[in-house]
Amino acid sequence: MALGRGRLIERREQLGRSSGEPSFDSDNTPLDAGVTSLVRATLNTTSSTSLAIMATTAGQRPTGAASVPAADVNRRPPKSKLSKGPGNPGRRKIWLVISTYGPIVGKVTDVSGRKVAVFRGIPYAQEMNRNHRFEPSRRRVMPWKHTLKAFWDGPSCPQPRHPSGHPVFSTTSQSENCLYVNVWVPLCEDGARECPRRTTVVYFHGGDLLRGSNSMPAYDGAALSGLGKVIVAVPNYRLGVFGFLNGKVKGMQPNLGLGDQYLALDWIRNNSEAFGGHPGDVVVYGHDSGAYSAGLPLFSPALKRLGVTKAILSGGSPIIATVFPSNGTKWEDFLKNVGCSHKFFDNTLQCLRKASPEKLIAAQSLAPASVGIVHPHTLLPRSPSEFLRLAQNLSGVQVLLTSTLPEGLDEVYSPVDDSVGRTGGAYPRMPERTLQDIDAANTKPQLITLFKSPAGIRQPPAAPPPSSVGFQDVFFNCPSVLFAQRACELGAEVFHVIIGQQPRFWKSAFHFKANSSYMGDVCRILKAI
Structure with missing residues (x-):
């Protein structure tokens, strides 16, 4: 298949359980060769550090580091090298790198016979605490x-509990001092002291701007790093009202979580050489709301300094329809729930800083519109759709869009989740938060009626109901396709892969009858579960 610049190439891969086809529960189920070729073509680079292998090898959990003594080397490593450091209390092999802020040691683990150095809990910003709440993160x-x-x-950023309660979404203890990054580095093969510079993949997790952490098992980057021979970095960023407070308060800036993400990306680029990478060879990867963040630097003039030209966007895009405008009435409801009503306007910021994280999260759950992306703003002087419309040239940009057949089914069949204003199968709050946005986007009235279904559904039918199809199109499929088409018009290379494969853990997590899940593409790439 010829893959020319400025073309949108789409390939659907629906994998089933019929005779002769692989079992989705197998630890060694490879992706179809068609998907493999698309991924290889999308992010292949001249430095031979592409992500091609990420879709071709079987996903397995790391088996733990080998119990061997560490080498007696403790010095600044030359370029393109990683040095083995002194031993540690666990008596496992560790690895030393010299960052711009000093030496860092991490443990070595094994992924299908390949060694990966793991560095957890690296601070990429100055310490955050209640006194700096609602302030931009600082280098x-x-x-x-x-x-x-x-x-x-490191600690996870404050957030409500995931409604599923499944261990795959479990997080570490929470703290406002949560701006840490985890890094996985593939070591040179055959004991070599030097190996080629690696591509760095920076992953922004999803979670509706409300949840997520680099400590979640779902976001472990060891397998992608070891099998794909790439450096993987996963930063935490502030969530909910701590990072995306959608209201006007004197002295407070919006979109703080976006600022955290881009500060982390800048830190990773500046320190990539210490980990064996190259600052000019970075792929930004995002899922769901993380895809929004990952795609913005491709065309936003305010973010061009980050030098992002390659991105993977899973289950979302920069023009995703779940970015809501500010709602004054809901914002006032939030302030009342916290006890910081606007009648004390000059003291609102001080009042919000004094409130406990638990109180803020509880108030956020009662007023979900208090969380969102705000524009115009320094990082977003225009809406992403306007940026994309005005963009002149995206030549040299490569984008891989991935989605799943049941994209959005988690929204339809999730347990009651007041923190984002939705209830499984019913959307009783959708008319006030979501359907108005759909209608404002000139959606046909017939589509809105698809969302009005009886409440309390927990088990989906064998085929997705019309309501879920409408949800998929409005919030996932249409924005992604529109973004892809416009990017192609501007000269970018765009590829779209649709996955129909279910991760092994999914049945136990949500009891879906479908053979795929909305996170199937993320799991197939990260290979962590």
Whole structure:
């Protein structure tokens, strides 16, 4: 298949359980060769550090580091090298790198016989606390005084519990001081001291701007790093009202979570050489709301300094329809729930800073419209749709869009989830938050009626109901296709892969009858579960 610049190439891969086809529960189920070729063609680079292998090898959990003594090397590594450091209390092999802020040691694990150095809980910003709540994150200035032992995940950012309760979405303890990044680095093969510079993949997790953490098992980057021979970095960023407060308060800036993400991306690029990468060879990967963040630097003039030219967008795009405008009435409801009504306007920010994280999260759950992306703003002087319309040239940009056949089914059949204003199968709050946005986008009235279905559905039928199809089209499929078409018109290389495969954990997590899941594409790429 010829893959020319400025073309949208789409391939559907619906994998089933019929005779001769692979079982979705197998640990060694490969992707179809068609998907493999598309992924290889999309992100192949001249440095031979492409992501091609990420879709061709079987996903397995890391089996743990080998119990071998560490080498007696503790010095600044030359370029393109990683040095083995002294031993640690676990008596496992560790790895030392010299970042711009000082030495960092991490543990070595094994992924299908390939060694990966794992660095957890690296701070990429200055410490955050209640005194700095609702302020932009700040770049680190001073190096750490001692060698940083990056053996453990940092705290997760404050967030409500995932409605499924499944362990795959479990997080570490929560703290407002949560701006940490986890990094996975493939080691040179055959014990070599030097190996080619690696591509760096920076992953922004999804979660409707409300949930997620790099400590979640779903976002472990060891398998992608070891099998794909790429560096993987997954940062935390502030969530909910802490990072995306959708209201006007004197002295407070919006879109703080976006600022966290781009500060993390900048930190990773500046330190990529220490981990064996190259600052000019970075792929930004995002899922759901993370896809919104990952796609913006491709065409936003305010973010061009980040130098992003390659992106993977799973289940979302920069023009995703779930970015809501500010709602004054709902914002006032939020302030009342916290006890910081606008009648004390000059003291609102101080009042919000004094409130406990638990109180803010509870108030957010009662007023879901208090969370969202705000524009115009420094990072977003225009809406993404307007940016894309005015863009002149995207030549040299490569984008891989991935989605799943049941995209959005988690929204339809999720348990009651007040924190985002929706209830499984019913959408009783959708008319006030979501359907108005659909109608404002000139959606045909017939589509809106598809959302009016009886409440309380927990088990989906064998075929997706019309309501879920409408939800998929409005919030996922149409925005992604429109983004792809416009990007192609501007000269970008765009590929679209649709996955119909279910991760192994999905039945136990949500009891879906469908043979695929809305996170199937993420799982197939990260290979972590």
